[in-house]
Amino acid sequence: MEALGAPEAPEAPEALEETAQVEERPAPALRDRMGKTRGLLSGYVRALRAKGSVDDQTWEQLEEALLRADVGVATTTALLDDLRARARTGGLRGADAVIAALRSDLLETLRVDGVQPGLADDAGTAETSNEASDGDGDFAGRTEVWLFVGVNGVGKTTTIAKVARRQVADGRSVVLAAGDTFRAAAAEQLTTWADRTGVPVVRGAEGADPSAVVYDAVRSAASRGDDLVLADTAGRLHTKVNLVEELKKIRRVADRPPGHVTEVLLVLDATTGQNGLAQARQFTEAVGVTGVVLTKLDGTAKGGIVVAIQRELGLPVKMVGIGEGVDDLVPFDADEFVDALFE
Amino acid sequence: MFDALSSRLEGVLGRLRSRGRLSDADLDDALREIRTALLEADVDVAVARTFVDGVRSRLVGQDLSRSLSPGQQVVKAVDEELVAVLGGETLRITYASAPPTVVLLAGLQGSGKTTTAAKLARWYRQQGRNPILVGADLQRPAAVEQLRVLGAQIQIPVFSEPTDPVSVSTAGVNEARRTGRDVMILDTAGRLAIDEALMDEVRRISAAASPHLTFLVIDAMTGQDAVATAGAFHAALELDGVILTKLDSDARGGAALSVKDVVGKPIAFASTGERLADFDQFHPDRMASRILGMGDMLSLIEQVEREFDQEVAQSSATRLLEGRFTLEDFLAQLQQVKKLGPLGGILSLMPGLGKELKQASSAIDDRQVAQVEAVIRSMTPAERAEPAIIDGSRRGRIARGSGTTTQDVNQLLRQFGEAQKMMRSPGMLKGMFGGRPGQLPDALSQLGDAGDLLGAKGAGVGGLGAQDLLAGMQSPERQSLAGVPRSSPAASGESGERRGAQGNKHGKKKKGGRVTPKRSGR
Numbered sequence: 001m002e003a004l005g006a007p008e009a010p011e012a013p014e015a016l017e018e019t020a021q022v023e024e025r026p027a028p029a030l031r032d033r034m035g036k037t038r039g040l041l042s043g044y045v046r047a048l049r050a051k052g053s054v055d056d057q058t059w060e061q062l063e064e065a066l067l068r069a070d071v072g073v074a075t076t077t078a079l080l081d082d083l084r085a086r087a088r089t090g091g092l093r094g095a096d097a098v099i100a101a102l103r104s105d106l107l108e109t110l111r112v113d114g115v116q117p118g119l120a121d122d123a124g125t126a127e128t129s130n131e132a133s134d135g136d137g138d139f140a141g142r143t144e145v146w147l148f149v150g151v152n153g154v155g156k157t158t159t160i161a162k163v164a165r166r167q168v169a170d171g172r173s174v175v176l177a178a179g180d181t182f183r184a185a186a187a188e189q190l191t192t193w194a195d196r197t198g199v200p201v202v203r204g205a206e207g208a209d210p211s212a213v214v215y216d217a218v219r220s221a222a223s224r225g226d227d228l229v230l231a232d233t234a235g236r237l238h239t240k241v242n243l244v245e246e247l248k249k250i251r252r253v254a255d256r257p258p259g260h261v262t263e264v265l266l267v268l269d270a271t272t273g274q275n276g277l278a279q280a281r282q283f284t285e286a287v288g289v290t291g292v293v294l295t296k297l298d299g300t301a302k303g304g305i306v307v308a309i310q311r312e313l314g315l316p317v318k319m320v321g322i323g324e325g326v327d328d329l330v331p332f333d334a335d336e337f338v339d340a341l342f343e
Numbered sequence: 344m345f346d347a348l349s350s351r352l353e354g355v356l357g358r359l360r361s362r363g364r365l366s367d368a369d370l371d372d373a374l375r376e377i378r379t380a381l382l383e384a385d386v387d388v389a390v391a392r393t394f395v396d397g398v399r400s401r402l403v404g405q406d407l408s409r410s411l412s413p414g415q416q417v418v419k420a421v422d423e424e425l426v427a428v429l430g431g432e433t434l435r436i437t438y439a440s441a442p443p444t445v446v447l448l449a450g451l452q453g454s455g456k457t458t459t460a461a462k463l464a465r466w467y468r469q470q471g472r473n474p475i476l477v478g479a480d481l482q483r484p485a486a487v488e489q490l491r492v493l494g495a496q497i498q499i500p501v502f503s504e505p506t507d508p509v510s511v512s513t514a515g516v517n518e519a520r521r522t523g524r525d526v527m528i529l530d531t532a533g534r535l536a537i538d539e540a541l542m543d544e545v546r547r548i549s550a551a552a553s554p555h556l557t558f559l560v561i562d563a564m565t566g567q568d569a570v571a572t573a574g575a576f577h578a579a580l581e582l583d584g585v586i587l588t589k590l591d592s593d594a595r596g597g598a599a600l601s602v603k604d605v606v607g608k609p610i611a612f613a614s615t616g617e618r619l620a621d622f623d624q625f626h627p628d629r630m631a632s633r634i635l636g637m638g639d640m641l642s643l644i645e646q647v648e649r650e651f652d653q654e655v656a657q658s659s660a661t662r663l664l665e666g667r668f669t670l671e672d673f674l675a676q677l678q679q680v681k682k683l684g685p686l687g688g689i690l691s692l693m694p695g696l697g698k699e700l701k702q703a704s705s706a707i708d709d710r711q712v713a714q715v716e717a718v719i720r721s722m723t724p725a726e727r728a729e730p731a732i733i734d735g736s737r738r739g740r741i742a743r744g745s746g747t748t749t750q751d752v753n754q755l756l757r758q759f760g761e762a763q764k765m766m767r768s769p770g771m772l773k774g775m776f777g778g779r780p781g782q783l784p785d786a787l788s789q790l791g792d793a794g795d796l797l798g799a800k801g802a803g804v805g806g807l808g809a810q811d812l813l814a815g816m817q818s819p820e821r822q823s824l825a826g827v828p829r830s831s832p833a834a835s836g837e838s839g840e841r842r843g844a845q846g847n848k849h850g851k852k853k854k855g856g857r858v859t860p861k862r863s864g865r
Binding site: 068069070153155184239240269270271272275299300302 | 379382383384385388451452453454455482483484485486488489491492493496535536537562564565566567568571572589591592593594595597598617
């Protein structure tokens with residue numbers, strides 16, 4: 001890719017694999033996809049390492065690197081102020097130590113011990129998330145519901161398709177709820193994915209009450225003994241009070257027996273800048289977000305806003321979308337994410 | 344200009360009052376604040392740097408202004424520079440000598456191309472053209488279907504075929520010619536700037552369709568990635584302009600500056616909502632104040648003016664000044680306020696909002712407005728005109744009728760009484776309104792106690808900066824700006840207004856009644 005016109009062009013990318021309609025493929029590694037955009041921070045880091053010593057310019061460059069990754073001013077300042085203090089007191093000597101410390105701080109912020117929602121771990125069995133089936137008597141027998149929320153255009157519907165794919169591969173029975181009753185042809189879009197992944201979809205008329213559609217899906221799933229309902233919702237700006245009220249209602253309704261909301265996943269576009277923090281804050285306040293799905297990380301954007309989101313709101317990234325294909329979803333791995341930033 | 348940013352600068356520049364000029368050193372700290380503000384607004388790191396340097400050279404050696412504080416002076420210079428950069432040139436909408444004029448839309452996934460295509464088609468038709476929409480996004484499930492639904496909403500034909508994007512584009516041009524359409528809007532699939540295969544595809548689409556105008560559609564909430572993306576698309580397609588979408592969010596939109604800087608082409612249009620009518624030419628001055636965190640006051644004013652019944656506002660304001668403001672008037676005002684839609688949303692457009700107002704705005708929510716309204720509605724007209732006659736049994740009746748408690752009723756009456764007393768004190772209103780009846784939002788925000796009636800402490804008055812700004816907004820200059828005629832957004836036949844869950848705490852939908860007929864739209 002020549003002549004980007006941008007001041008720092010990423011390294012020449014590897015050819016992107018075709019996302020053909022194939023059956024199971026090995027899950028693509030985050031690092032492979034982010035590799036295309038590795039050029040950014042690694043360039044800074046290499047230069048800093050070469051210099052060896054730490055001076056004002058070092059800090060400026062580290063600041064620039066973090067800002068360019070959308071980490072944001074407040075978080076960047078906090079991280080670097082802390083490192084600077086440690087460097088001053090002699091705790092960190094040399095560029096290598098500083099960089100290692102920065103990596104470690106980022107990792108500490110991002111690494112969350114805990115179970116990924118329903119994604120197969122190494123033990124091979126699909127562990128479910130925090131609550132539902134683990135002998136919590138109150139919710140035993142209730143159909144799990146995962147709600148996908150977020151602003152317009154982030155990739156909620158495509159993400160649901162990918163999640164459905166994974167869940168089915170893990171042996172769970174899934175129903176999709178076409179809870180976006182506003183956007184033109186939204187239900188058609190989800191239905192196409194339902195067909196492709198072989199799961200049923202419950203939809204309503206355009207303009208129908210989204211809560212009713214979700215509730216229908218939950219009841220339908222419950223009556224058939226299905227494990228999980230994945231509920232799509234219309235993209236909505238967090239600043240629109242009436243739409244946020246609508247979302248609260250959807251959550252309330254989905255949480256009524258026979259349903260039980262066990263995940264509220266905020267789908268966040270990796271290209272989003274600082275507004276991502278506002279989105280996370282408002283959606284969490286409204287419907288209690290349990291985790292973030294960071295999408296479009298196969299592009300040039302770094303998605304660094306998730307560092308601020310985790311740091312300020314304690315909200316973990318649970319999954320990462322790395323392409324438009326139905327298999328392009330991986331569990332979030334903090335090590336891989338930070339490594340891919342730093343090489 | 345009287346907002347959080349300039350107040351932040353006051354601390355930094357306050358000491359300048361004693362000196363006559365702005366020196367390099369003086370500016371360093373101030374410009375660092377500016378840089379921070381720009382970065383928080385998602386302006387590209389390098390773009391922010393060069394921009395701030397540009398402002399520095401503008402300001403160094405400048406005499407301190409007599410009317411503005413140093414902080415305000417710096418902000419003013421930054422604002423002017425931003426407007427100049429963002430609005431340097433407006434896009435001349437031209438047409439091909441031989442129809443159809445092909446307009447190509449490209450951009451990342453989810454940026455809003457398909458909705459924008461429909462909006463653009465509608466806009467062209469408003470210009471007297473005969474557009475056709477061509478759906479060349481064969482990748483996203485139901486993308487063509489989405490375009491068809493939108494096209495049907497505005498009665499503009501949509502063409503596509505299940506072949507491949509390049510073939511569709513060529514066929515689309517032929518179809519446009521065949522059906523005598525003079526503008527063809529080509530929607531393409533979202534694609535990553537670093538996806539070589541897809542960038543090559545869009546180049547081939549462009550070669551096949553020979554667009555007269557090529558626009559990059561970009562989301563206003565885009566962060567640092569804006570430069571890489573815009574640069575790549577510009578290199579591949581030679582853009583003629585940029586369309587900024589989702590400006591109805593509270594994203595500051597610094598990507599606009601970055602993109603303008605890297606592409607060097609005008610930002611042609613601004614998309615400000617999900618309805619097809621929410622589409623307008625780009626206003627660099629509004630974008631500038633938004634990037635600086637000064638909110639989008641002009642959009643707010645326009646929105647308010649669209650929704651507010653001028654006559655009711657005027658008569659109420661007059662009655663306020665004359666001390667004749669009653670509960671009846673207040674009820675009418677509440678209904679006006681409700682028509683504004685989500686109060687939190689409106690308030691979020693106001694500049695200088697800190698955490699306090701966010702909390703306050705969540706206190707001014709629809710339920711509390713509805714509650715106060717319910718109480719007043721349960722009063723008889725006589726009671727509203729003369730609250731003094733409301734004795735214990737009347738209070739009980741009102742409380743029962745409105746589903747509240749007598750304490751709620753007491754509280755409303757007490758606060759209203761205090762507000763009335765305050766209204767009546769001589770000079771009070773003159774001071775507030777600068778001698779002329781202002782627009783309702785100004786009135787509401789400056790009625791501190793009335794704000795309490797809505798449960799929002801200190802929302803209207805005090806050091807949030809909004810009041811100062813609103814006072815500033817009383818100037819004739821602003822009023823004439825606000826008076827710029829706009830086409831009515833509520834053209835009949837436009838579907839798609841999202842209301843979400845409206846209603847009072849009893850779950851019933853409330854209709855905002857109109858007290859007097861609305862003056863015809865400007």
